[in-house]
Amino acid sequence: MSRGLIYLDYNKIVTATIEVFRKCDIHSFPIDCEALLKHYGYRLFSYKELRDRNPELYSLSLGYSEDAFRSGASKIVAYNSDRPRGRIRFSLMHELGHHVLGHTGLSNQNEKEANAFASHILAPRMAIHYSGCKNANDVARLFDMSFEAADNAFIDYRRWHRNVVIYKMSTVDKAMYAHFYNKEQKCFVWSIHRCDFCGRILYNSSEPRCTICVLPSIPKKTHIYYHDFDENDRILQRQHLKWLYDF
Template sequence: MIQLYLPIPHYNEIKYEVLFMYEECEIETFPIDCFEIARRLYYHLVPYSCLPDHALRLAMQYSPDGFSTIYHNPNTGMYEWYIFYNDYNCFQRQRWTIFHEIGHIYLGHFEDDFMTYEEKESEANFFAKYSIAPPPLINITDCKSPSDIADNFYVSGEASVYIFTSFQKWKNYGPLEYEPFEIKMLEQFHVA
């Protein structure tokens, strides 16, 4: 799969959205709990293992990792978000998938018809990466390698390499001082 790079303002908007999500959900500890975030946002999590055989086959055909959808609840008249995720995958992969799907919902991808599928996927992947292990928190934990990131933020080996590479770029080419929203994030986690 080819990685689509987004314009810098898109990345910054997503970083702010992640911070807003932490604040809205009162997240103050890490590793960051995607299950708790989904619960606090009133998103329903449905593991593939709870699906009947026919529905499981359809879900696996649709996505081997997970997907999200909205349902109208006739009893309440409200619309409710459901995130289906493959709990046969390793736990770290499940977390990435759930954050990815939260990203689609939180960033309004289901309402925006002006973005391509690839743009939405790139945004959701960046949202997942930044939600699971934001560079300011990686920096404060003094992670020196992908394995440090995997241990501190509970991500897979593959994700830890991806995150570490991004962290190195942030550290080497980013601003010398924390950005205002990064300071706010560190304060949110009581490490500023």
């Protein structure tokens, strides 16, 4: 291997994300970045808050990065709140990556690994697949990422997808699948949330409301049609799932 070439162990990175999903009981996207850091014992401050609370650490953080800063000893993560939301989320998960991967000291290798970790924990390639994302815009919307981060994730998703089609799922892929497999729904679940109108639990829906609440009041007969539609959707989903997993 030539000097300066950085080799990324994707299995190690993805395994680390699965560990976090298990420990923090994550079963839905987009993830709550702040909650994950708190789970690992970190307190979160904006650079402005840190400036007032801990000027010493603040001046240290400025020399470190304009985006985010982590002190493992003080268990503090500070971030630049002037950055766009997607970039903040990526920076926070980058810092979690350093913690989870046990990095000490600064190196290009550590930075690359933390970036890969952030990308994979925000948008696991398998979740991109099952959520049916067709492009980077879909990824940005469903996984709450910047367009740039979503674009990189989508390009990498296609690489991953080609590999799965040719070589089938790896051991790590199967561990990811097992974590997000929902026994009641009998499929890979990438999103669980309540309809913001009727409160019904929605699985794998990118809409804030269920199909009934999103429409103006409709006669009962049409209701049955929509029920059938849901059922068809679910069958399609299972066929899709079979294609990827059963081999």
